[in-house]
Amino acid sequence: MIIECKNLTKSYAVENTMVHAADTVNLSVNKGDFLVILGHSGSGKTTLLSLIGGLTSPDKGQVFIDGVENWQQSDRALSTMRNSKIGFIFQFASLIPTLSIMENILLPLSFGENPAGSRDLALDILDQVGLADKGKAFPSQLSGGQQRRVAIARSFINCPDIILADEPTGDLDEETERDILALFRRYNEQGTTFVVVTHNSDLAATQKDARVFSMRQGVLSGQAA
Amino acid sequence: MAPRNLEKQLNILDYALSSLWRRRMKSLSVLLVFAAVIFLLASFQMVTQALTDKASQVLAYTPEITLQKMSAGRQEAIPLAYRDRLAGIFGIRRVVPRIWGYYFDEVRLANYTVMGMDVREMPEGDRLDTALAKGTIPGPEEQGRVVVGQSIVKALNLDERNTFSLFRPDLSLKTFTVSGAFSRDTDIMTNDLIVMSLADARDLYEIPAGLVTDLCVYVANPKEIGTIARKISAILPGVRVLTRPQIQKTYQVVFGWRSGFGSICLLAALASFVILAWDKASGLSPEERREISILKVLGWETSDILAVRFWESVIVSGLACIVGMTAAYIHVVYFAAFLFRPVLMGWSVLRPDLHLVPRMAVGNILLILAFTVVPYLAATVIPAWRSATVPADSALGG
Incomplete structure (x- = not known):
């Protein structure tokens, strides 16, 4: 089991009202699974990704990645885990505007793992997302959809075991969306685990053997683990 | 790793x-x-x-002790006869009289410092020539000859001529000949200084014979400066006793x-x-x-x-x-x-x-x-x- 969530609970105070972003969520994900979590805005999908990725700590419950509980680790170990095992695709492109596209993609590799060799890999991934000629450009020179594709390329640069994707095809045109989902499928067939949260119910249909869940007011329901 | x-x-x-x-x-x-x-x-x-x-x-070459007579809290001329009263103090190497004053040049609106002293009487007087950029320190017999600081050279155009005149209190002129100029290395002390013989300074300021502005006391052992200064104060209670460490501290x-x-x-x-x-x-x-x-x-x-x-x-x-x-x-x-x-x-x-x-x-x-x-x-x-x-x-x- 590569991801395991046990009784995961997270609440936020919004204007003196407690909002349950995750309400006793239990989830088990095996290596190579493709999970699609459907839900409307504010249903807690993004919070669930943050909890799984160790970006925010739960009020209650536990998250295990490869058997290791996220919040029992030091900041260093948690960072190393995020860096080596997880690729994030944000709801918004989240590129650093003053870095070139190539520099943005190489950013997760700033830890001495042969960045020189990784440049070829970055070029290859850029080619796979259809932006081979944009390496030297800056985010402001790209459209929203192109920036999203760069963020997707960046999430693959470390060859992570898990991809956590938040509305990955949100602002892509149909053709690009198809290409990106095909890319996801290829990586998934090679063993990469995907947890995709989206409000697009059609997305699940494009992935073979996808496990589909729905989320509403922090409660996860659907396929049992 | x-x-x-x-x-x-x-x-x-x-x-x-x-x-x-x-x-x-x-x-x-x-x-x-x-x-x-x-x-x-x-x-x-x-x-x-x-x-x-x-x-x-620069202050390392100044007298170890300087004596000035005070009256009503202000400095006045000190009698040369006070030298004799210091003769009994063991450890005093030499007492050199000095006339130290200021001269306001109304044309250039500048103050010059005038030091009248027979520098050869100073224990290190012979070495003072090394503080000069050019010329020599005039001896006591060389009347009307002076050594000047660099600003004086500039202010009085002494690069082009070697004589200049200053007014006595009665507005008569006294003429001097430049026999040397201090090195720039000593500017901090000599920049506006005119050094002349004691007799010339006495003449310039019309100070009566037997009086000077201060007495410079040189001691044999610098460690005894404080002790000798206290003895001088005891013998001459109306005299301000300034030691070199005090001046340096100032x-x-x-x-x-x-x-x-x-x-x-x-x-x-x-x-x-x-x-x-x-x-x-x-x-x-x-x-x-x-x-x-x-x-x-x-x-x-x-x-x-x-x-x-x-x-x-x-x-x-x-x-x-x-x-x-x-x-x-x-x-x-x-x-x-x-x-x-x-x-x-x-x-x-x-x-x-x-x-x-x-x-x-x-x-x-x-x-x-x-x-x-x-x-x-x-x-x-x-x-x-x-x-x-x-x-x-x-x-x-x-």
Whole structure:
């Protein structure tokens, strides 16, 4: 089991009202699974990704990645885990505007793992997302959809075991969306685990053997683990 | 393990450099302001130290004890006969009479210092020739011959002629011939000085025979200065006894006070800079906060983000220190600290054309670093630490 969530609970105070972003969520994900979590805005999908990725700590419950509980680790170990095992695709492109596209993609590799060799890999991934000629450009020179594709390329640069994707095809045109989902499928067939949260119910249909869940007011329901 | 860690640090340093380059206008402006503050502080430190050193060097040749007669709290002429009353004090090597006065040149609106003394009577008198840029010290028999400081040479055009005249109190003129000029190395003491024989000074100021302005006492053992000074005070109660250490201390206090005054002004400027730096650095823009969040999401540790900020600050402050201190050195050595001379040298019309040799003690450098680099590091790293320790999920949700 590569991801395991046990009784995961997270609440936020919004204007003196407690909002349950995750309400006793239990989830088990095996290596190579493709999970699609459907839900409307504010249903807690993004919070669930943050909890799984160790970006925010739960009020209650536990998250295990490869058997290791996220919040029992030091900041260093948690960072190393995020860096080596997880690729994030944000709801918004989240590129650093003053870095070139190539520099943005190489950013997760700033830890001495042969960045020189990784440049070829970055070029290859850029080619796979259809932006081979944009390496030297800056985010402001790209459209929203192109920036999203760069963020997707960046999430693959470390060859992570898990991809956590938040509305990955949100602002892509149909053709690009198809290409990106095909890319996801290829990586998934090679063993990469995907947890995709989206409000697009059609997305699940494009992935073979996808496990589909729905989320509403922090409660996860659907396929049992 | 070590090479990977080193490579990681190099990558972080590379990121810090590129980050500075990306914000080059902001980085450059901070660097320039920072360098200007360090330049001012370092210049002040260097020039104060150089002046104090120079004063100490020159004062080493002044009499160990100077006696002045006081009346109603003011100085008046001292009888030469007092010399005889000092004869019984063991340890006094020599007592040399001196006429020390000032001459106001109404044409040039400048004050000259006049010293009438038979310098050959001084224990080190023969060595005074080494303090001259040209000529010789006139002997007591050489009436009307003087040695002048560099500002006098300039003020009276003595490069082109070698005689000049000063007015006696009765407005009759007394003419002098220049027999030598003091070296620039002694400017701090001799810049506005005219040295002449005792008889010439007596004639110029119309001081009656048997009186001088002060008596210079030279002692055999410098360690006995204090003891001999106390004995003189006991024998001559109406006489002010000034020891060389007291005079040296007075100079140091004067420079110290002026330096302190200037330092307070500079520290105020420094405080403004630190507040500005804090404001700029602590008010992390939304883009900067977002960048920190993205880096954390991508697996950067809090310590990596702090390391980036630390290296950025070290690069900016290090460069500012190098630029500021180099500029300060050039300012002091090649431009004779022209920005601070009015404050540090006093308000005389004839200001010494000083050739200062700056000296920066390690303690002074550390002090400047403590007042500049450390606050800047704190002002940049602490806000980044505050941002880096909050959950990074803000970058996800948008």
